[in-house]
Amino acid sequence: MIAAPRSGSGKTTIALGLLRAFRRRGLAVVGLKSGPDYIDPAFHAAASGVEGVNLDSWAMAPDLLAALAGRATAGQALALCEASMGLFDGVPAPPGRSGASADVAAALGMPILLVVDVSGQAQSAAAVVKGCATYDGRLSVAGVILNRVGSERHRRLAAEAIETLGIPVVGALPRSDRLALPERHLGLVQAGETDALDARLDAIADVVEAHVDCGRVLELASAFNLAAPAPGAVALRPPGQRIALARDEAFSFIYPHLVAGWRAAGAEIVAFSPLADEPPAADCDVCWLPGGYPELHAGKLAAAEGFREGLRRFAETKPAHGECGGYMALGRSLVDASGVSHRMAGLLGVGTSFAKRRMTLGYRQARLSADCALGTAGAALRGHEFHYATIVLAGDDDPFALVADAYGTAPSPAGSRRGRVTGSFFHVIAEP
Structure with a gap:
């Protein structure tokens, strides 16, 4: 080390x-x-x-x-x-x-x-x-x-x-x-x-x-011999058999161990690029929008009508989840660093801003508020937050989860859930 x-x-x-x-x-x-x-x-x-x-x-x-x-x-x-x-x-x-x-x-x-x-x-x-x-x-x-x-x-x-x-x-x-x-x-x-x-x-x-x-x-670096990998050790169960995963310069923050674990469990990853105006494949079971830097590409995302319309149609019948930057893209609007507001997918009521910056950083334990792509109601997940964006429009959606930090604070509602669409600033790492 x-x-x-x-x-x-x-x-x-x-x-x-x-x-x-x-x-x-x-x-x-x-x-x-x-x-x-x-x-x-x-x-x-x-x-x-x-x-x-x-x-x-x-x-x-x-x-x-x-x-x-x-x-x-x-x-x-x-x-x-x-x-x-x-x-x-x-x-x-x-x-x-x-x-x-x-x-x-x-x-x-x-x-x-x-x-x-x-x-x-x-x-x-x-x-x-x-x-x-x-x-x-x-x-x-x-x-x-x-x-x-x-x-x-x-x-x-x-x-x-x-x-x-x-x-x-x-x-x-x-x-x-x-x-x-x-x-x-x-x-x-x-x-x-x-x-x-x-x-x-x-x-x-x-x-x-x-x-x-x-x-x-x-x-x-004296050799250290690790035990053979435990076959049952899984970080997070696949959210679907075919997973539409956004992958481009705006959406790249997903841990390799999650993707590798999903593949090892038999799931298929179908990548698509919102920046290239690509929608999630209609034959997938779930759409996952990871974190990244949507604030640097907000204008291009706002103009990606094919992506937004395809995502809306997808979410009418199948779950879609956004982490951090993906959460921002699922929301109503995103204000970039220069103060310009850009229209996002509108599948959640949240509005976020990068003009009003505040660093949020730390471990989080989340307990799901309802059944969703990540698990059943009450399921616990461990992960973290790291973002500068702030919420300027809360909307009236139900919360995605009850979230607590690692210092003993009381859990509080976080994120958004509307129909089959969920999202929050929480990045999942593993089930406890």
């Missing part, structure tokens, strides 16, 4: 550089991601050539976590799991279920490669490393990579202090703006939209190979 004491230390850059470097050496390597994140795993896949998986210790039961890791790493010589936030950052929960990356590493026996941003410090970095190495007895910090090193003297002072702890420093990256990837309001710009992505990944790998002992990293 590539982890750090805090966010912003350079985990993503180093993970991408190592994945591409090992791939260039002919090693079968896969990238994993701890915690809820749609964007980093797509970059991992671009760097390694292999689709990985998200592993979440809060949302996923232990058998599902192990099964997903086992399937993703089968046949691979090396797995690199990028941690989220700081290594120990999570939510109040029973032992091993906090969502912290430390829980994932402990559950799977992953040694830690700790990335430490040493800007503004030298020998004091050793105290940080010692704290991380001793805070949780379940973990093994196998090595350290220093990031944002100012000089050779700076590197030597920090590295020598850390190595007195018996923990090797296997790399030291200099301060550089060359490694930056473009960002957007939910994180990095998506992999498929990043200009000259292969060239950027190769440039990052060049820097990592020049400043990190990749052979030593491989030695430290």
Whole structure:
């Protein structure tokens, strides 16, 4: 696991550089991601050539976590799991279920490669490393990579202090703006939209190979043998036999483990593009609109009459569900960042705005208010929210679910349900 004491230390850059470097050496390597994140795993896949998986210790039961890791790493010589936030950052929960990356590493026996941003410090970095190495007895910090090193003297002072702890420093990256990837309001710009992505990944790998002992990293990544995937471990049952799934630049945020699980259960995925004015296939059983960036394409969606009319006809007899961006598209209107209001599908009464931005972020547990595509009334689901859009028109629809956060707040109605159409800002990860 590539982890750090805090966010912003350079985990993503180093993970991408190592994945591409090992791939260039002919090693079968896969990238994993701890915690809820749609964007980093797509970059991992671009760097390694292999689709990985998200592993979440809060949302996923232990058998599902192990099964997903086992399937993703089968046949691979090396797995690199990028941690989220700081290594120990999570939510109040029973032992091993906090969502912290430390829980994932402990559950799977992953040694830690700790990335430490040493800007503004030298020998004091050793105290940080010692704290991380001793805070949780379940973990093994196998090595350290220093990031944002100012000089050779700076590197030597920090590295020598850390190595007195018996923990090797296997790399030291200099301060550089060359490694930056473009960002957007939910994180990095998506992999498929990043200009000259292969060239950027190769440039990052060049820097990592020049400043990190990749052979030593491989030695430290002592093989961890995962148990055979449990055949009954399913994140979410398929919402239908044939699933019409919106997939384009506006609707791309769906977890690969959900789609893979549906296919493994015998479901067929039929992709369509709202931006290309394509409706959901009429012979499908359910339509699923995932999250994404509809606010960046609101004008095009408003003009996609074929998509909207086809979606309306579909929803007259079959269920349709929208998550986050998909929820916004199912609503009455969407106000973009410039304040212009765009007509959406109108299948739900909600109106959303990106002009009035407010970040909403965190784990959520949802209990369905009525039977729908995701399950029966009262069924519990675990997932998260991450959005900047706000609701400016609530409408008079029934709620989709009762939703609570991970901090013990009372459940409250959330989302919308009208007929066979449901939606909310909640992204499902798994059944508890």
